[in-house]
Amino acid sequence: xxxxxxxxxxxxxxxRYRDVARSKxxxxxxxxxxxxxxxxxxxxxxxxxxxxxxxxxxxxxxxxKGGGKGYGVGHGVSGKPGDVLTPGKPPGGAGQGNPGNxxxxxxxxxxxxxxxxxxELLGExxxxxxxxxxxxxxxxxxxxxxxxxVTVGPDALLLFRATYENAxxxxxxxxxxxxxxxxxxxxxxxxxxxxxxxxxKPLQKAVIFFIRDVSASMGLxxxxxLSFASSYWLELWIEHCYEGEVExxxxxxxHEAWEAGEEEFRTSSTSGGTSISNALELTKKMIxxxxxxxxxxxxxxxxxxGEGWEEDFRSCVHVLGSLIxxxxxxxxxxxxxxxxGDYNNFLTALLARNAIKTSTLTKKLRTVTLPTFDxxxxxxxxxxx
Amino acid sequence: MSEIIEDVLRPHVKNLEKVATDYGLTFCPVExxxxxxxxxxxxxxxxxxxxxxxxxxxxxxxxxxxxxYSWGLGxxxxxxxxxxxxxxxxxxxxxxxxxxLVMAHVYGHVDFFTNNFxxxxxxxxxxxxxxxxxxxxxxxxxQVGVQDVEVFIDMAHSxxxxxxxxxxxxxxxxxxxxxxxxxxxxxxxxxxxxFTPHRHSVDHPDxxxxxxxxxxxxxxxxxxxxxxxxxxxxxxxxxxxxxxFLICHGKMPSWQREILAIIREEAYYYAPQAMTKIMNExxxxxxxxxxxxxxxxxxxxxxxxxxxxxxxHWRKGTLNPYALGLRLLRYVExxxxxxxxxxxxxxxxxxxxxxxxxxxxxxxxxxxxxxxSLYNDSMFLHEFMDREFVANELMFIYSENPETGEVVLxxxxxxxxxxxxxxxxxxxxxxxxxxxxGNHDNRGELLLEQDTNANDGEVxxxxxQDVLSNIARMWGRPVTLSTPYWDSTVDPSTLPxxxxxxxxxxxxxx
Numbered sequence: 001x002x003x004x005x006x007x008x009x010x011x012x013x014x015x016r017y018r019d020v021a022r023s024k025x026x027x028x029x030x031x032x033x034x035x036x037x038x039x040x041x042x043x044x045x046x047x048x049x050x051x052x053x054x055x056x057x058x059x060x061x062x063x064x065k066g067g068g069k070g071y072g073v074g075h076g077v078s079g080k081p082g083d084v085l086t087p088g089k090p091p092g093g094a095g096q097g098n099p100g101n102x103x104x105x106x107x108x109x110x111x112x113x114x115x116x117x118x119x120e121l122l123g124e125x126x127x128x129x130x131x132x133x134x135x136x137x138x139x140x141x142x143x144x145x146x147x148x149x150v151t152v153g154p155d156a157l158l159l160f161r162a163t164y165e166n167a168x169x170x171x172x173x174x175x176x177x178x179x180x181x182x183x184x185x186x187x188x189x190x191x192x193x194x195x196x197x198x199x200x201k202p203l204q205k206a207v208i209f210f211i212r213d214v215s216a217s218m219g220l221x222x223x224x225x226l227s228f229a230s231s232y233w234l235e236l237w238i239e240h241c242y243e244g245e246v247e248x249x250x251x252x253x254x255h256e257a258w259e260a261g262e263e264e265f266r267t268s269s270t271s272g273g274t275s276i277s278n279a280l281e282l283t284k285k286m287i288x289x290x291x292x293x294x295x296x297x298x299x300x301x302x303x304x305x306g307e308g309w310e311e312d313f314r315s316c317v318h319v320l321g322s323l324i325x326x327x328x329x330x331x332x333x334x335x336x337x338x339x340x341g342d343y344n345n346f347l348t349a350l351l352a353r354n355a356i357k358t359s360t361l362t363k364k365l366r367t368v369t370l371p372t373f374d375x376x377x378x379x380x381x382x383x384x385x
Numbered sequence: 386m387s388e389i390i391e392d393v394l395r396p397h398v399k400n401l402e403k404v405a406t407d408y409g410l411t412f413c414p415v416e417x418x419x420x421x422x423x424x425x426x427x428x429x430x431x432x433x434x435x436x437x438x439x440x441x442x443x444x445x446x447x448x449x450x451x452x453x454y455s456w457g458l459g460x461x462x463x464x465x466x467x468x469x470x471x472x473x474x475x476x477x478x479x480x481x482x483x484x485x486l487v488m489a490h491v492y493g494h495v496d497f498f499t500n501n502f503x504x505x506x507x508x509x510x511x512x513x514x515x516x517x518x519x520x521x522x523x524x525x526x527x528q529v530g531v532q533d534v535e536v537f538i539d540m541a542h543s544x545x546x547x548x549x550x551x552x553x554x555x556x557x558x559x560x561x562x563x564x565x566x567x568x569x570x571x572x573x574x575x576x577x578x579x580f581t582p583h584r585h586s587v588d589h590p591d592x593x594x595x596x597x598x599x600x601x602x603x604x605x606x607x608x609x610x611x612x613x614x615x616x617x618x619x620x621x622x623x624x625x626x627x628x629x630f631l632i633c634h635g636k637m638p639s640w641q642r643e644i645l646a647i648i649r650e651e652a653y654y655y656a657p658q659a660m661t662k663i664m665n666e667x668x669x670x671x672x673x674x675x676x677x678x679x680x681x682x683x684x685x686x687x688x689x690x691x692x693x694x695x696x697x698h699w700r701k702g703t704l705n706p707y708a709l710g711l712r713l714l715r716y717v718e719x720x721x722x723x724x725x726x727x728x729x730x731x732x733x734x735x736x737x738x739x740x741x742x743x744x745x746x747x748x749x750x751x752x753x754x755x756x757x758s759l760y761n762d763s764m765f766l767h768e769f770m771d772r773e774f775v776a777n778e779l780m781f782i783y784s785e786n787p788e789t790g791e792v793v794l795x796x797x798x799x800x801x802x803x804x805x806x807x808x809x810x811x812x813x814x815x816x817x818x819x820x821x822x823g824n825h826d827n828r829g830e831l832l833l834e835q836d837t838n839a840n841d842g843e844v845x846x847x848x849x850q851d852v853l854s855n856i857a858r859m860w861g862r863p864v865t866l867s868t869p870y871w872d873s874t875v876d877p878s879t880l881p882x883x884x885x886x887x888x889x890x891x892x893x894x895x
Contacts, residue, residue, distance in 0.1 A: 010431065017445045054442070057851035059546070062843065
């Protein structure tokens with residue numbers, strides 16, 4: 001018997017299983033989006049989710065009263081019937097499974113997907129449109145291929161067929177070709193050689209500005225957590241649309257604005273007032289300094305609780321107005337419900353008023369509310385859809 | 386084998402083979418194959434074979450095994466195929482001492498496969514059989530599409546245990562799959578039946594009610610109906626090989642019949658392994674212990690002991706069937722070495738005398754060879770797991786309260802423990818279901834019945850409903866399971882009972 005090579009053969013069954021499992025993930029995708037713990041435990045390259053195992057029903061013994069007793073044979077303990085071997089916890093205590101939970105009946109299995117796979121499912125499930133990349137007018141060389149033909153080159157790269165065809169054509173044209181004795185002799189002009197040609201693709205660069213309010217009121221509830229989870233999914237989708245070449249900039253603000261790292265964006269909170277326009281000003285400044293608007297696809301996603309005063313909102317609109325033609329999308333997620341006179345209402349009213357006048361504005365400017373994790377799918381759809 | 390490790394191991398293979406043979410083990414040729422951990426996971430997912438019919442469930446198993454391995458939870462030490470020649474896989478990354486232990490263990494298994502009666506009917510060309518099945522299923526997929534085949538194999542897997550593992554040792558087992566055309570069409574048009582009772586002739590019509598009273602006519606009618614019922618019923622005796630019955634009489638397209646036959650053949654191939662798990666592992670462990678006692682090099686002893694203890698560890702309070710098998714074999718060996726059997730032994734009732742009882746017969750190993758040739762797990766436990774063994778091992782039955790997690794010792798009577806253990810392994814610990822009538826109520830419906838004599842216990846309805854609906858699709862008509870365990874708290878009308886027009890229901894037959 002040859003070496004078994006079963007791991008090569010099982011690949012098909014394995015990928016078929018992954019298809020089946022993926023379809024389960026898609027079915028439950030909205031549930032995963034609403035899971036507040038899911039994002040916080042993910043790694044950089046892959047996403048792990050728990051899917052129900054595929055159970056094959058069989059005739060088996062069991063109590064029909066539900067659950068049934070664990071029962072078995074053990075050894076190594078002397079005792080008489082009725083002896084307690086392991087004392088129990090009081091019923092209903094911490095750590096007990098909820099009997100009404102649909103998943104106690106079925107096993108759960110951990111399933112790992114790449115970011116690209118989950119982004120694809122996200123796109124299908126929320127029916128998201130692909131981002132229209134800005135044509136940077138530049139190309140990027142991603143590799144080389146022997147696909148060209150030239151008249152000079154080393155013998156090793158000689159193209160026999162092309163050379164033969166040239167020689168044949170020339171001899172027929174010259175009248176030196178003899179059908180009885182079909183010998184074709186190439187001369188130097190007939191020789192053709194392979195040559196390398198670069199493979200290029202249009203350069204697509206994207207940058208996402210994540211802006212979050214860290215003022216005292218944002219410490220309420222799980223507003224920071226909601227912001228981070230939403231930013232995670234938005235980034236996943238943008239990254240998918242631009243094939244992974246995405247830069248991220250995190251900007252935090254209270255009444256002042258400053259650049260921060262991802263970890264701070266996730267957790268940070270301060271006390272203090274709120275000035276949204278300062279953050280947008282900083283964003284505008286950074287775009288002006290670092291990101292050529294003709295080459296970069298720019299996204300701005302902002303998180304806040306809508307608190308502020310109208311004067312500040314007006315300055316925001318002013319900054320946005322000057323930015324909007326240069327960026328792809330501005331998405332504002334309000335991580336609480338709407339109230340009178342908040343930022344969300346202000347923007348919405350503005351959009352409604354100017355709907356006809358500035359259609360680019362309405363296309364590129366989106367606002368949603370995300371008071372709890374339950375609204376996550378709709379909020380993502382609202383921004384990207 | 387390949388690479389450098391091959392050269393390192395080859396002398397050990399030769400040596401161990403000789404040692405095993407000298408001990409009296411007899412086996413068909415064994416081929417050792419070195420594998421990587423990925424390959425081992427793939428092989429384990431395929432049940433030990435390099436090729437199986439295409440189905441996503443192997444992929445699922447593979448994913449689980451790979452995850453376990455990467456988390457350091459599960460390490461497959463050895464895998465051996467019951468075939469001739471026998472193939473055994475060794476993990477490339479194991480030490481030489483581990484490889485020696487595994488090889489000694491493998492010789493024990495192959496000796497068991499070769500000599501145990503319950504393996505006498507298994508297909509020894511199993512690798513070819515599995516590869517052929519793979520090709521046949523692939524061909525079917527090309528014809529009807531992967532989706533349909535996948536769904537059907539899922540259904541087939543849910544009934545794959547409904548075979549009669551003891552039937553394959555009977556004469557005429559092979560002819561079972563020939564469909565009996567007459568039998569499958571026994572449904573009778575009620576209008577075509579005419580009941581004409583016998584009447585004594587009477588001189589005067591008024592006398593008729595005295596000469597031929599109603600009771601006379603009624604008794605004839607009930608006899609007629611009984612006979613009719615009998616003539617409409619098939620099979621004559623309850624059939625435990627439900628798969629064979631479905632293949633012969635179910636209303637399925639031929640490709641489904643073919644897949645079901647493939648699943649059945651593989652189920653019969655694996656059945657003896659389930660029937661002898663405790664003995665087989667006990668026997669292999671017995672021999673790797675015996676062989677390694679002399680064959681481990683001095684510097685290997687500590688590693689060997691530590692790994693051996695790991696695999697045979699019997700954690701307090703739980704049951705490791707492998708450890709149980711080994712201990713029971715050793716117990717029997719000791720008894721037969723000391724002659725602790727026969728009338729002399731039975732007559733000895735004094736405790737101290739029993740303990741020091743020794744006729745110095747040294748028949749232990751002979752007895753073990755006899756057991757490995759003739760017994761299966763149920764027989765083995767039933768005969769040798771006696772009062773003393775249960776007492777020595779301090780065995781007991783426990784129950785766990787699912788709500789509090791409290792574990793209570795339920796029973797320590799040795800006979801109850803033994804019988805409970807046997808029940809938990811016989812018929813793979815599943816309820817025994819048989820075909821009682823393929824023309825139930827003269828409607829061509831299938832009546833299944835639980836055989837509580839073989840293996841008693843309450844059938845779990847939730848999964849049973851799904852299995853019944855699968856069987857109904859294969860049968861093509863409604864299917865009913867009759868079981869004495871109808872739980873009065875469950876209202877039958879609340880259970881889902883219609884699946885694509887097929888009715889699957891369970892009830893208590895009165």
